[in-house]
Amino acid sequence: MYHYDKYDHQMLADRVAQFRDQTDRYLDGKLSDAEFLPLRLQNGLYVQRMAPMLRIAVPYGLLSSTQLRKLAYIAREYDKGYGHFTTRQNIQFNWPALEDVPDLLADLAEVEMHAIQTSGNCIRNTTTDQFAGVAADELEDSRPWCEIIRQWSTFHPEFAYLPRKFKIAVCGTKVDQAATQVHDIGIYLIEGPERQVGFRILAGGGLGRTPMIGQTVFEFVEKPDLLTALEAILRVYNREGRRDNKYKARIKILVKELGIEAFRKKACAEWERIKGGPQTLTDQEIERCKSYFVDPPYDDLPDAPDTLTSALKENLLFASWYSQNVRPHRKTGYGIVTLCFKETGVAPGDITDRQLDYLAELADHYSFGEVRITHEQNIVLADVRQDQLFELWRKLSAASLATANLNLMTDIICCPGGDFCALANAKSIPIAESIQREFPSQEELTDIGELDINISGCMNACGHHHVGNIGILGVDKKGEEFYQLSLGGSSKHDASLGKIIGPAFAQEEIPSVIRRIVDVYREHRQEGEAFLATYRRIGMDPFKEKVYAKAD
Amino acid sequence: MQRLIKNGELVNDPWTLLREATGPEILKIVPGKNFIVPLRFWKLYRSDMDDYAGAFGIWLDSQETVGDIGEEMHKFPVIALNFPVFSDGRAYTNARELREFYKYEGEVRAIGDVLRDQLFYMMRCGFDAFEIRHDQEPEACLKAFADFQTGYQASIDQPQPLFRRR
Numbered sequence: 232m233y234h235y236d237k238y239d240h241q242m243l244a245d246r247v248a249q250f251r252d253q254t255d256r257y258l259d260g261k262l263s264d265a266e267f268l269p270l271r272l273q274n275g276l277y278v279q280r281m282a283p284m285l286r287i288a289v290p291y292g293l294l295s296s297t298q299l300r301k302l303a304y305i306a307r308e309y310d311k312g313y314g315h316f317t318t319r320q321n322i323q324f325n326w327p328a329l330e331d332v333p334d335l336l337a338d339l340a341e342v343e344m345h346a347i348q349t350s351g352n353c354i355r356n357t358t359t360d361q362f363a364g365v366a367a368d369e370l371e372d373s374r375p376w377c378e379i380i381r382q383w384s385t386f387h388p389e390f391a392y393l394p395r396k397f398k399i400a401v402c403g404t405k406v407d408q409a410a411t412q413v414h415d416i417g418i419y420l421i422e423g424p425e426r427q428v429g430f431r432i433l434a435g436g437g438l439g440r441t442p443m444i445g446q447t448v449f450e451f452v453e454k455p456d457l458l459t460a461l462e463a464i465l466r467v468y469n470r471e472g473r474r475d476n477k478y479k480a481r482i483k484i485l486v487k488e489l490g491i492e493a494f495r496k497k498a499c500a501e502w503e504r505i506k507g508g509p510q511t512l513t514d515q516e517i518e519r520c521k522s523y524f525v526d527p528p529y530d531d532l533p534d535a536p537d538t539l540t541s542a543l544k545e546n547l548l549f550a551s552w553y554s555q556n557v558r559p560h561r562k563t564g565y566g567i568v569t570l571c572f573k574e575t576g577v578a579p580g581d582i583t584d585r586q587l588d589y590l591a592e593l594a595d596h597y598s599f600g601e602v603r604i605t606h607e608q609n610i611v612l613a614d615v616r617q618d619q620l621f622e623l624w625r626k627l628s629a630a631s632l633a634t635a636n637l638n639l640m641t642d643i644i645c646c647p648g649g650d651f652c653a654l655a656n657a658k659s660i661p662i663a664e665s666i667q668r669e670f671p672s673q674e675e676l677t678d679i680g681e682l683d684i685n686i687s688g689c690m691n692a693c694g695h696h697h698v699g700n701i702g703i704l705g706v707d708k709k710g711e712e713f714y715q716l717s718l719g720g721s722s723k724h725d726a727s728l729g730k731i732i733g734p735a736f737a738q739e740e741i742p743s744v745i746r747r748i749v750d751v752y753r754e755h756r757q758e759g760e761a762f763l764a765t766y767r768r769i770g771m772d773p774f775k776e777k778v779y780a781k782a783d
Numbered sequence: 784m785q786r787l788i789k790n791g792e793l794v795n796d797p798w799t800l801l802r803e804a805t806g807p808e809i810l811k812i813v814p815g816k817n818f819i820v821p822l823r824f825w826k827l828y829r830s831d832m833d834d835y836a837g838a839f840g841i842w843l844d845s846q847e848t849v850g851d852i853g854e855e856m857h858k859f860p861v862i863a864l865n866f867p868v869f870s871d872g873r874a875y876t877n878a879r880e881l882r883e884f885y886k887y888e889g890e891v892r893a894i895g896d897v898l899r900d901q902l903f904y905m906m907r908c909g910f911d912a913f914e915i916r917h918d919q920e921p922e923a924c925l926k927a928f929a930d931f932q933t934g935y936q937a938s939i940d941q942p943q944p945l946f947r948r949r
């Protein structure tokens with residue numbers, strides 16, 4: 232992973248000192264609430280209904296065991312013993328006191344971590360595929376590019392006061408795990424006309440009140456031109472994005488109002504001015520960033536060693552976990568393991584200090600001291616030897632971290648909702664729980680197969696409900712909490728937005744409604760067809776009929 | 784009290800900012816001053832300005848763009864960019880465009896809601912004069928220019944990005 236040099240360290244130290252001074256001035260009454268607001272937000276600090284909340288960046292989801300241990304320490308020292316992984320590869324702590332935050336940031340800086348630009352109207356943490364660098368279907372590792380973008384966007388003096396927040400995702404794999412098309416800017420690594428690798432750049436995707444799929448601005452951008460192309464798009468947005476209405480301020484509205492043609496024209500004109508200028512990447516810089524993401528010292532091992540194959544035969548529980556949670560690795564003899572932290576009764580993404588410490592131990596032992604967190608709020612050990620999978624699984628089972636529900640319907644993406652978030656219309660965590668309780672059988676879950684359920688507690692869509700195969704949105708109906716369901720969303724390469732099925736449901740109806748939806752799917756599916764494919768083939772009507780059928 | 788910071792020091796302001804929409808008669812009433820006038824004023828009363836003895840600068844509001852002045856900008860010794868509120872970031876782009884694209888060499892001044900905590904980024908985008916808001920402590924503001932020792936990106940104060948200097 233990337234390691235800081237003296238410049239990175241210096242900038243981080245300067246930032247901590249700056250924020251300490253700002254916090255002091257605020258506490259002294261020299262800085263008004265309104266003036267302190269963007270300063271604290273750009274350091275990840277929210278003031279919420281229950282308590283302040285600090286959001287820490289985990290650049291492109293990568294964490295070392297040293298960093299995990301530091302996070303465990305922070306959970307103990309500054310929080311009530313746990314943290315929360317978000318859908319954007321960040322980690323949040325809910326209880327730090329404002330006056331402690333500068334110290335907390337100084338602690339983080341020791342392990343090259345920070346909360347810079349995790350909130351506020353600026354360029355946020357760049358996200359990517361959790362399997363970057365190890366996925367078998369990868370064109371090129373996206374992480375060096377994320378790091379290049381991270382450095383460019385960090386403290387960018389021109390884009391610190393944008394009309395609204397700005398999120399960038401990069402994807403280098405065939406299966407898009409990064410929800411790239413619903414970001415303000417989505418970047419795909421692709422092959423160009425001469426088979427050289429470069430980028431396709433999309434803009435104007437996003438969720439929230441007006442969900443939209445991004446559209447292509449630049450069909451092919453050569454590697455050295457990445458930053459100037461991004462800068463051109465941002466400049467058009469900074470100048471022309473709407474500032475009169477918070478709900479219309481995202482770039483997606485600008486792209487929609489101008490039309491993609493006109494937007495592209497402006498972006499191209501801007502790009503012409505700066506293309507080839509000093510911000511053009513040098514080979515040396517590209518190589519420098521790549522050098523941090525070389526392979527760990529893998530052993531030469533065969534695929535499917537005896538220890539694995541015999542354990543798979545003998546232990547059905549292990550076999551079921553293996554088939555759901557272990558993915559093929561680029562390197563023979565290794566596997567990519569996803570740990571599901573989504574147990575019934577625990578809020579998705581929540582993790583205790585002990586679990587963080589334990590993860591660090593597992594990472595050191597089985598995966599070269601690194602883990603990745605995913606936008607589905609799970610955790611990945613990316614480089615596990617196949618002959619150690621069984622041993623690892625036994626440890627995970629003992630720590631109840633071996634839920635085999637990856638990508639199954641109980642692997643739910645869920646925002647903090649009404650239990651934690653001041654903006655919520657409705658609770659979301661109890662909904663996730665009630666669905667998990669409705670489907671307790673592993674056998675049944677495996678039979679249902681891949682099915683993404685996403686839950687958001689309000690229109691802000693932090694749980695990405697629009698792109699869930701089943702999306703659930705908390706709505707307020709005359710002061711009561713109701714839930715609106717949509718079907719057919721996807722955040723993958725074939726991205727689509729879900730359609731609303733009909734009138735909203737009360738909380739207690741949800742498990743049985745989901746059950747009926749699943750029944751319709753199982754009735755209609757063809758051999759090997761996942762939920763989304765069946766839905767796309769048969770359409771909304773059969774689902775609607777069944778869900779709203781009068782009980783006989 | 785001095786409220787203008789230029790090249791890292793507090794200085795007396797030789798310019799008078801014409802904030803309100805006034806007519807050209809102001810030029811008759813106060814002869815021989817140096818005015819910074821709104822863009823609109825220049826567009827409407829150019830001939831009156833040509834006859835005037837004092838010097839002129841222009842100021843742009845945040846929704847106006849540098850392109851609205853065009854190449855004629857070079858004859859103005861100062862161009863001021865307004866921050867109607869500090870969180871409106873359009874003037875950063877305007878400043879950068881003045882310096883980077885038009886190679887404007889006169890004074891680029893920040894006016895309006897200009898606060899200590901934004902000065903550093905303003906400087907990086909090419910502002911070299913700052914008319915700080917009345918309640919800002921000038922001494923504290925002077926420190927702002929040392930908030931960071933360096934930055935990652937190419938900027939006006941440091942045209943080479945860090946990766947070309949590492």
Ligand code: SF4
Nearest residue numbers: 646652655688689693
């Ligand atoms: S979707 Fe709404 S309720 Fe859920 S975390 Fe976001 S703002 Fe809060």
